[in-house]
Amino acid sequence: MKFRQARFEEPLIFELSRSGAHGFEFPRLEPELKRSLEDALNEIPEELRRRDLNLPELSELDVVRHFTRLSEMNYSITTGMYPLGSCTMKYNPILNEEIASSSKVLQVHPLQPEETVQGCLKLLYDLEQLLKRLTGMDRFSFQPSAGAHGEFLGCLIIREYHRSKGRDRRIMIIPDSAHGTNPASATMAGFEVRVVKSNEYGCVDVEELEKMVDEDVAGIMLTNPNTLGIFEKDIEKIVEIIHGVDGLLYYDGANLNALLGKVRPGDMGFDIIHLNLHKTFSTPHGGGGPG
Known part of the structure; x- marks a missing residue:
């Protein structure tokens, strides 16, 4: 080019x-x-x-x-390819900006009476149904305002899941190839990060993972394909190991575009997921990335 x-x-x-x-x-x-x-x-x-x-x-x-x-x-996406790994800039249809700029969306106030925002509530409901079909998840929340905010919420859900069972699990496993915000979000949620190394193929070293998983592990945060652009082919084994101690698997949606329509994170065994509007959808990059 x-x-x-x-x-x-x-x-x-x-x-x-x-x-x-x-x-x-x-x-x-x-x-x-x-x-x-x-x-x-x-x-x-x-x-x-x-x-x-x-x-x-x-x-x-x-x-x-x-x-x-x-x-x-x-240099911009309208003039050429803009590769940035999981943040690769993609073309966003201009029509989508027109829709997002509509006064029917832009001028809605969060404190409006519910009877005046039924159209917006229907949009949210229909979107949730579509996202459930795309990802294999049971429910979605639109409260997080950024990707890392979604990660933080997911970590809090994992923490509360274990607390609801009378457990105070302290360890979150994160691959050495993880997205940089993963360890930060886990730490903010009160977890101690335990790093699992990649093998010679750039995937999670399953043998090392088995050695470090114990009853103090709350879960694992993964991107699939990972940050190296490689599909974690041992995902079923990873799920078996983590679920074996009643841990949860968190899916970072940074690279979801590579899988959309082919395989669903929920079908792979992931329990929690966040999607990025600036990666999988049409929101422009900037401001930390809306979630």
Whole structure:
């Protein structure tokens, strides 16, 4: 693949500034409204008042052209492949952004009366049914606001599962090839992380796993295919080992795209899963990745 990057000798936007230029002119205030606003501002102590902002003065067209030229110098998913392992950027249909920007979705308030959000509740219910069919899980929660938040919730569920049985299990097993947030989420949930090494093929070393599993193990966190892009072919044996001590298997959905429609995590034996909206679905990357 060849990529020819556009290059411009583009100045800083402040260097393009021209005194008196503007892109938008606010309508003049009625005298009475202007006086009332001035009276309100005068009530604000001097030290708390906002100072004039040092903003460049340009027309709207100049601003649009400036940032368009800058954007053309960037490499993006609209210009070429963007490989980042489990975070490989994919093309998100523009239509999906239009749907997500609809006022019927965007302007819903979490404290609205239930009778006014029945359409949104139906969307959530229908989505849950689809996700259950895709993954083989029994229920879904849409409360976590990021991928790592979903991991943390999953770890808390594992912790409470064992506590409900009168056990205080302290160990979470995580492969050395795991996604970096896995050990952080497990630690935040109060677990001690025990690392299982990969074998020569890049998969979990099942023999080593068998040696480290005991009655203090709460569960294991896995990505499948793993971070190396290799399918954990011994997943059935791993499930047998962990379930053998009544531990739970957590599925990190970072690489779920590789399996969608072919095999379901629930059918592999996983008990808990999180999906990433910025990986499996159409949410743009950024902000830590919505879950």
